[in-house]
Structure formats: C-alpha cells, structure tokens
Amino acid sequence: MRLPVWGLCVLTACGSTHRVTLIHPSAEPPGAGPHALPPARPADTERYGELVRHSIVGPLQSLFNSPGMLRRLAGRRVEAYNVTATDDVAGDAWFVARMDDRRNEGDSDAPPDRSVPWTVTSIQRTSAIPVLMIRDGAGQAYWLTFDAPEFPELATGAAVIAARLYRAAGYLVPTVSLVRLDPEHDLVPADSVRDALASLPRDAAGRIRAAAHRVPGQPLGLFSFSGRRKDDPADSIPHEHRRELRGLYVVAAWLNHTGLFRGTTLDVGIERASPPVRHYLVGLESSLDAGFGGRPKLPRAGTESMWDTGKIASRALTLDFFAVSWERMRASAFDPGGWTPNLPNSAFGHRTTRDGYWGAKRVAEVSDVDIVAAVQAAQVSDSTRAHTLVAMLQARRQATLRYWYSLVTPLDGLSLRSDSLTTTLDFHDLAVSAGLGSAGPRTYHLRASWARGDATSDTTTLASDGRGTLRLSVWAACADGTFAGQPPNRGLGWIDVWADSAQAAGAARAVRLFVLCDNTRGKYRIAGYRY
Numbered sequence: 001m002r003l004p005v006w007g008l009c010v011l012t013a014c015g016s017t018h019r020v021t022l023i024h025p026s027a028e029p030p031g032a033g034p035h036a037l038p039p040a041r042p043a044d045t046e047r048y049g050e051l052v053r054h055s056i057v058g059p060l061q062s063l064f065n066s067p068g069m070l071r072r073l074a075g076r077r078v079e080a081y082n083v084t085a086t087d088d089v090a091g092d093a094w095f096v097a098r099m100d101d102r103r104n105e106g107d108s109d110a111p112p113d114r115s116v117p118w119t120v121t122s123i124q125r126t127s128a129i130p131v132l133m134i135r136d137g138a139g140q141a142y143w144l145t146f147d148a149p150e151f152p153e154l155a156t157g158a159a160v161i162a163a164r165l166y167r168a169a170g171y172l173v174p175t176v177s178l179v180r181l182d183p184e185h186d187l188v189p190a191d192s193v194r195d196a197l198a199s200l201p202r203d204a205a206g207r208i209r210a211a212a213h214r215v216p217g218q219p220l221g222l223f224s225f226s227g228r229r230k231d232d233p234a235d236s237i238p239h240e241h242r243r244e245l246r247g248l249y250v251v252a253a254w255l256n257h258t259g260l261f262r263g264t265t266l267d268v269g270i271e272r273a274s275p276p277v278r279h280y281l282v283g284l285e286s287s288l289d290a291g292f293g294g295r296p297k298l299p300r301a302g303t304e305s306m307w308d309t310g311k312i313a314s315r316a317l318t319l320d321f322f323a324v325s326w327e328r329m330r331a332s333a334f335d336p337g338g339w340t341p342n343l344p345n346s347a348f349g350h351r352t353t354r355d356g357y358w359g360a361k362r363v364a365e366v367s368d369v370d371i372v373a374a375v376q377a378a379q380v381s382d383s384t385r386a387h388t389l390v391a392m393l394q395a396r397r398q399a400t401l402r403y404w405y406s407l408v409t410p411l412d413g414l415s416l417r418s419d420s421l422t423t424t425l426d427f428h429d430l431a432v433s434a435g436l437g438s439a440g441p442r443t444y445h446l447r448a449s450w451a452r453g454d455a456t457s458d459t460t461t462l463a464s465d466g467r468g469t470l471r472l473s474v475w476a477a478c479a480d481g482t483f484a485g486q487p488p489n490r491g492l493g494w495i496d497v498w499a500d501s502a503q504a505a506g507a508a509r510a511v512r513l514f515v516l517c518d519n520t521r522g523k524y525r526i527a528g529y530r531y
Contacts, residue, residue: 041221250359259286
C-alpha cells in the first residue's frame with residue numbers, strides 16, 4: 001500500500017515514541033533506467049577484519065556516540081529505515097516479497113550441462129576441502145563444493161537444504177543442485193584437478209558427490225552488513241539499518257547458519273536490470289549441523305562467536321569458573337533470541353523487536369511441504385537422518401515463532417469494515433494459526449487516541465486459522481465532520497490493540513493502527529500500522 005508524501009510526513013510526526021517511518025527509499029525513481037554495473041571488487045574474505053570491526057572498532061565508536069550510548073542505556077534502538085507504512089519491506093535487490101517470484105527464483109535448479117566435459121577454471125581452498133570453479137557444456141559458470149571424507153553428505157546436504165529454505169523465506173541465494181561426477185569423464189583432465197579431488201569420498205561407481213552452485217549474473221564481490229556500496233546508486237540505505245538484513249538474524253538462527261558474515265555474501269550484477277546489483281547469501285555449507293571444513297559443528301556453535309569479549313572477560317574475572325550453557329551441558333539448546341553467529345554482525349546487532357517479528361513471519365511462510373521438499377532434494381541416504389532433519393527444522397521453526405510472537409501482538413491482515421453504525425476490524429492472529437494458541441473465544445483490549453486513554457475490551461471467537469473481528473469505538477469528531485476543510489494531519493489518530501494476557505501468554509506490546517479520517521464519509525480508514 002502506498003501513501004501520499006504528506007501521509008508519510010504525518011505518520012512520522014505522530015509522537016516521539018510511536019512512529020511509522022519510511023525514509024531513505026531504496027526503490028528507483030519512476031522512469032529511471034538501469035544503471036551500468038559497478039566494477040567487481042577484489043576477492044577477499046576479510047574474516048579477521050570483520051571480527052575487529054564489529055568486536056572492537058564498532059563498540060568504541062558507539063561509546064563516543066552520545067545519542068547512541070543513551071539509547072542503549074535506555075534499552076532503545078533506532079528502527080530500520082526501509083519499512084513501509086504497514087511495517088513491512090518491499091521487494092527489491094535484497095529481498096523477494098512476492099511468493100510467486102520466490103518460486104520462480106527456484107525454477108532454474110537444473111544441474112550443469114553434461115554435453116561436454118566441464119572445464120575447471122580455478123581451484124580454491126578455504127579448508128582441506130577444495131572448491132572447483134567450472135564452466136559446463138553450455139558455457140555457464142558454477143562452483144562445486146564437496147563433503148569431507150569422514151562426513152559424506154553433511155556439507156552438500158546442508159547447502160541444498162539451506163538454499164531452498166532461504167529462497168522460500170524470500171532471500172536471494174544461488175541455485176544449488178546435487179551432482180555426482182566422475183572426474184575422468186565429467187571434467188577436462190588435468191593433474192591439478194586429480195590431486196585436488198584425490199581424497200574426496202566416492203560411491204561404489206567411483207563418483208564424487210558435489211553441490212553445484214550458480215548465480216544468474218556477474219559476480220561483483222562481497223557486501224558488508226554495515227555501510228553502503230558507494231558505487232551502486234541503488235544502495236542508498238546503510239546496511240545495518242535495512243530490515244531484511246536485521247530480520248535475517250531470525251532466519252539464519254532457524255537454519256543455524258553460523259558461518260554467515262561478509263565473506264559469505266556476494267553482489268551479483270545483472271545487465272539491463274533495475275536495480276542492476278542483487279545481493280546474495282552464499283557459504284550455505286555452514287548451516288544446519290555442518291561446520292567449517294565439512295565437519296560437524298562444535299558444541300558452542302550458535303551460542304557464542306569466535307571472539308566474544310564479554311564471555312572471555314567473564315571467564316578471566318572468575319578464573320574460568322564462568323560457564324555457558326554449552327559448557328555445562330556439552331550441547332547447545334536452541335535459543336531463538338540468543339543465537340549467535342561465528343562472527344559479529346552489525347545488522348544483527350542493530351535488530352529491534354519489530355525486525356525480529358518481521359523475520360519470524362518469514363520463517364512462518366516456510367511450510368512443512370517446503371521443509372520436506374528441501375530435505376528430499378538433499379538426497380540423504382540415511383532415512384533416519386532425513387526424518388531427523390525434518391523434525392529438527394520444524395521444531396526450530398516452532399521455537400522461533402513462539403519466541404518472537406510472544407514479544408508483540410501478532411495480528412496480521414488488518415482491515416476495516418464500516419457501516420452506518422459500527423466500524424469493525426478484521427484480523428488474523430498469527431499465534432493461533434501457528435498452533436501457539438487455541439481457537440475459540442479471545443478477549444482483546446483497545447485504546448484509541450480520541451478516547452483520552454480509556455481502554456475498552458471486546459471478545460471475538462477466533463477461527464482455527466486465527467481469523468477474528470473486533471468492534472471499534474466511534475470517533476465522534478470524524479463522524480461529525482469536525483475535520484472537514486482542515487489539514488489532513490488533524491484527522492489522524494491511532495488505535496492500540498493487544499490481547500488479554502491471561503489468554504495470550506502475555507504479549508509484550510500492542511499493535512498500533514494509524515487511522516485517517518475520511519471527511520467525505522465520516523469514517524476512518526487504516527493509513528498504516530506498526531508492532
């Protein structure tokens with residue numbers, strides 16, 4: 001839904017603590033043609049630079065940033081810049097908003113063309129496991145990743161599953177397909193290739209299992225989770241203030257993608273596209289239970305970063321008596337709000353409750369059918385492990401929704417209906433549709449800006465999918481035509497809605513609807529909302 005400029009200005013001036021904002025628009029202006037592609041950046045991972053920048057430099061900069069320090073002391077953070085009036089994110093070069101477009105992104109999951117042997121253009125190593133850059137029989141570029149000899153199917157399976165589930169949640173990832181290759185027949189022979197593949201596991205037919213990754217354009221280097229790419233005109237919002245990157249924390253936590261950092265990202269240029277640069281997540285081999293080098297994750301994975309200054313200091317000050325959960329239990333239980341990637345991430349560090357709730361809705365959009373299909377695509381030979389992966393992903397999804405939905409009033413699909421006497425709010429309670437609450441009678445509380453702080457209550461009967469209706473109070477000034485002929489901001493109000501804590505496990509805060517009086521009808525309509 002688009003709002004006129006004055007509507008956005010009005011919404012940003014509604015109060016010092018409750019605002020709907022839409023600034024730094026990332027969309028191209030109407031009629032703007034595609035830009036030329038920016039130059040490719042040098043290939044580097046900056047693993048330790050990322051560590052220093054976010055563990056040391058960033059905190060020191062924040063220490064001397066008085067407004068930022070005061071906000072943290074007060075428990076407040078700056079909200080994301082690129083939200084719409086309905087607290088959502090429009091589809092752009094970072095995120096695919098429409099479900100049909102997400103499915104279309106996965107239509108090209110076909111493996112490399114085998115009409116002629118593949119040409120190996122380079123061999124790279126970030127661990128003992130090689131990565132082969134190839135061109136297939138159709139001239140398309142791919143990179144091949146492999147499993148560690150001791151753990152067949154672990155890394156390649158994780159990459160295939162994560163790619164499909166990230167795409168189902170709306171993020172841009174490479175197409176990843178499984179291939180089984182015979183180096184002597186499927187690759188142009190070379191001693192360097194034979195040496196690189198010599199130690200990899202093979203099946204009974206002598207073939208090597210690999211994951212073939214492909215992106216649809218020209219690689220332009222990495223992107224960071226802070227700052228902007230200055231040679232990309234469409235990249236106008238600091239990355240740490242983009243909701244889709246802040247909300248990515250929730251999806252990455254669900255998939256246990258602990259290896260996500262600058263070095264596992266990729267900017268891709270697409271000729272004659274607008275915007276011309278798309279932003280992809282790569283390095284999917286470090287998701288689920290797979291870790292660095294194709295080996296299983298360490299027990300601490302997901303609970304603390306490689307360099308956690310707070311926990312290091314706690315151990316030092318307590319002479320190593322301080323112990324975190326994974327040290328006590330030798331295994332880590334999933335904590336959706338406390339999950340930690342291997343390296344600090346500026347966008348994740350700036351996330352707010354609203355960003356987390358948005359990310360949880362992306363996880364909720366991934367169905368059981370999507371999860372089963374993703375695991376089946378990984379071709380797991382052990383049926384017990386396949387069932388375990390499906391159950392694990394479903395359980396982590398449920399834990400994710402339970403945590404983030406409990407922090408807000410998770411009402412979606414908000415719309416108003418009016419007749420001559422009443423105004424009714426139609427909504428969809430996501431907690432009920434996710435199986436976190438029961439259908440049936442539910443009491444909600446409402447407070448309108450024109451009611452001088454007095455709250456009212458209404459009880460509705462929720463359907464099994466969480467749908468319900470509430471009666472809203474009459475806005476007398478709007479109905480009487482008081483705002484006729486006055487500036488539009490005079491006819492702007494708000495309504496807070498929250499669930500009865502005894503029935504909804506204590507939602508932490510209300511959803512606020514911003515409503516605008518329609519002077520021609522004497523009724524109000526929704527102009528936007530925020531959680």
